[in-house]
Amino acid sequence: MSQxxxxxxxxxxxxxxxAAALFARDATRPDFDPEVGPTLRSLLERGLGPAVAxxxxxxxxxxxxxxxxxxxxxxxxxxxxxxxxxxxSAAAARGTVAHKAVELSxxxxxxxxxxxxxxxxxxxxxxxxxxxISTWLLDVPAAELAExxxxxxxxxVKFQDTFPALQRAWRPRLExxxxxxxxxGRVLLRGKVDLALGRPEGTRARVLIVDFKTGxxxxxxxxxxxxxxxxETVRVGVPPFRLATFSLDSGTxxxxxxxxxVLDAAVRxxxxxxxxxxxxGGGAAPTLRAGPACRWCPxxxxxxxxxxxxxxxxxGVGDDVDDPGA
Numbered sequence: 001m002s003q004x005x006x007x008x009x010x011x012x013x014x015x016x017x018x019a020a021a022l023f024a025r026d027a028t029r030p031d032f033d034p035e036v037g038p039t040l041r042s043l044l045e046r047g048l049g050p051a052v053a054x055x056x057x058x059x060x061x062x063x064x065x066x067x068x069x070x071x072x073x074x075x076x077x078x079x080x081x082x083x084x085x086x087x088x089s090a091a092a093a094r095g096t097v098a099h100k101a102v103e104l105s106x107x108x109x110x111x112x113x114x115x116x117x118x119x120x121x122x123x124x125x126x127x128x129x130x131x132x133i134s135t136w137l138l139d140v141p142a143a144e145l146a147e148x149x150x151x152x153x154x155x156x157v158k159f160q161d162t163f164p165a166l167q168r169a170w171r172p173r174l175e176x177x178x179x180x181x182x183x184x185g186r187v188l189l190r191g192k193v194d195l196a197l198g199r200p201e202g203t204r205a206r207v208l209i210v211d212f213k214t215g216x217x218x219x220x221x222x223x224x225x226x227x228x229x230x231x232e233t234v235r236v237g238v239p240p241f242r243l244a245t246f247s248l249d250s251g252t253x254x255x256x257x258x259x260x261x262v263l264d265a266a267v268r269x270x271x272x273x274x275x276x277x278x279x280x281g282g283g284a285a286p287t288l289r290a291g292p293a294c295r296w297c298p299x300x301x302x303x304x305x306x307x308x309x310x311x312x313x314x315x316g317v318g319d320d321v322d323d324p325g326a
Contacts, residue, residue, distance in 0.1 A: 014162045014251040022244055022253055029241050031204050037237035040230055040267060045182050047271035052278040053183030061278055062188045065224040068273040073293045075276060075286035080299035088136035090148040097121050098155035103174040106166045114156040118149050158248040170197045178231040191231050205241035212246050217254050221245040226266035229258050239263060
């Protein structure tokens with residue numbers, strides 16, 4: 001006898017608001033010129049060619065949303081993070097584990113409770129191809145692993161309480177990698193979208209891209225999503241219709257509808273950031289700019305700009321990056 005599927009729960013008021021306002025199901029979707037994707041690629045290659053790609057050594061310049069955010073915040077932050085290197089911790093792994101747990105909640109035939117989803121996500125990551133997090137999960141002390149499990153389960157619970165249950169008919173893409181190679185492969189733009197829903201119809205935009213945060217929604221998050229919009233547009237030839245940063249802590253969001261002005265601004269930011277990254281890679285001295293990022297910059301303790309501005313490192317503060325590799 002086949003097992004009966006559980007009865008779907010009624011949506012919470014917040015879930016209903018998200019479905020009505022953020023998803024905007026009844027709103028008219030925009031149509032775009034079929035050449036918008038090739039045009040963006042041409043603009044990128046034209047801007048990157050002389051200053052970046054033509055001077056690039058054999059290894060390509062890889063540009064991510066995190067690198068763009070850092071270089072536009074303070075060029076010294078890029079160098080400091082690169083020198084310090086990345087090390088997994090419970091805080092760093094929380095988003096990776098939680099995203100995998102949410103992915104499993106959609107793809108499994110029967111969805112287990114949040115903590116069971118987290119444990120299954122950890123098992124899958126241990127067996128996965130990313131040996132860095134696999135090794136860390138196998139070696140991490142029991143107390144730190146317990147903290148990770150609790151933090152990731154909290155993320156999953158908040159997601160399930162505030163965001164509408166993902167339907168397979170919506171074609172959800174979770175942790176979806178996007179790559180655009182430019183200038184004969186000498187420049188690579190790489191991103192990983194937390195969640196994308198829908199699909200374009202011809203030249204009509206019908207995709208919603210969402211980034212999830214557990215901290216405060218900040219202006220840079222809009223720029224992060226615009227980066228994804230460019231990658232998606234070049235890939236499929238149609239932009240997403242809307243970009244949103246969703247705060248799991250508050251159940252609120254900041255959204256922006258995509259038009260050609262948004263895409264043009266994103267291209268200019270990518271070109272400017274990649275130009276700075278290429279110059280730093282070629283040995284140029286960084287331009288230092290003190291600000292809130294000093295609190296988590298590895299070099300803040302010895303930085304003259306940070307001292308002059310009265311900024312000091314705070315080990316307990318992070319920049320709320322749920323995926324360190326994005």
